[in-house]
Amino acid sequence: MKHFLTRQSRLSARILLCLILTQPLIARPAPTVEAAPSHAASQASAPPPSMPVDCEQGKVLSFVAHPDDDLLFMNPDQDDAIKEGRCVHTVYLTAGDRGEGLGYTLARERGIKAAYASMADTTNDWRTDGLRVGRHTLVRHILRANARVQLIMLRLPDPWLGTGWGSLTPMSRVESVRHARVRSYAPYPDTYTRRELVHLLADLIRQERPQAIRLMDASIPTPYRSLCWRCAGHDHPDHIAGARLVEAAMAITPGPYVHTAYLNYPSQERQANLDTARAARKTAIYLRYAKDDPHSCPPGTDCSKPRGPEAAWVKRQYYARPTGLPLQARTAQTASSGP
Structure with missing residues (x-):
């Protein structure tokens, strides 16, 4: 009987020892993603890493009102900057939607991306993310094969607010009418007053730290509501308003x-004032954009050459100050130095 108790006691001791050794494994909960995230989980939840960008050759920050303004009025300067290996970041202030909504905006963005890929002589393949500027987020397209080329979209709606020429657009109203506001399109809708737009653009300049800023012409003296299409010396109200906002920034x-x-x-x-070769390249770049813009190249239309005034614009590039200076007159450039 004593021997039996001893054996039973030993058996009980072994069972108790096993329970003690295995208890932590049974009681310990499985690790959660928050406590110990796996590498795959952290990769999925983290924002995409910033692409390394070499701007040793300098950075050009350009501001235009609509997709295609840069191609028609700032080229071949934009094209040359890309060829020189400079960072070329272009900001589009409006969605250029003509009151037709985001669908037409996206078509124009496809066109402008294709045109810049053509200038960079690389595949039309882009990564899109959100660029944080102060408390705002803007759509940004980055050319995968050349991350020095980036397109930044404010996507301010862009219908005529009246019957057309001689009326206001949302941006020209915000620029000229006190307390006016404008709300941008998705995916980062935001509402801006004139002051908020100016400070957003100022924050963007401060953040981008460019060596060169390009903008449209703010000097047209005609009031927005008196502008007309094809009148001598007149311009689009968005061109003027956008340039004035950039100047204020x-x-x-x-x-x-x-x-x-x-x-x-x-x-x-x-x-x-462009020679034959430069005019031909500028034309080809613009036509690559137009292929995706159903207003510039309506379906079923022969789009082998520009239509309307674009046919004149692709053969020219002039600086705005002090007057319409020719392409070769670099005195139009003005240095702005800070403290």
């Missing part, structure tokens, strides 16, 4: 950058 964000303003619609009134 530069005024509160001085820095060691050069800024250049470009003549827009009125350039058609001046002599063609």
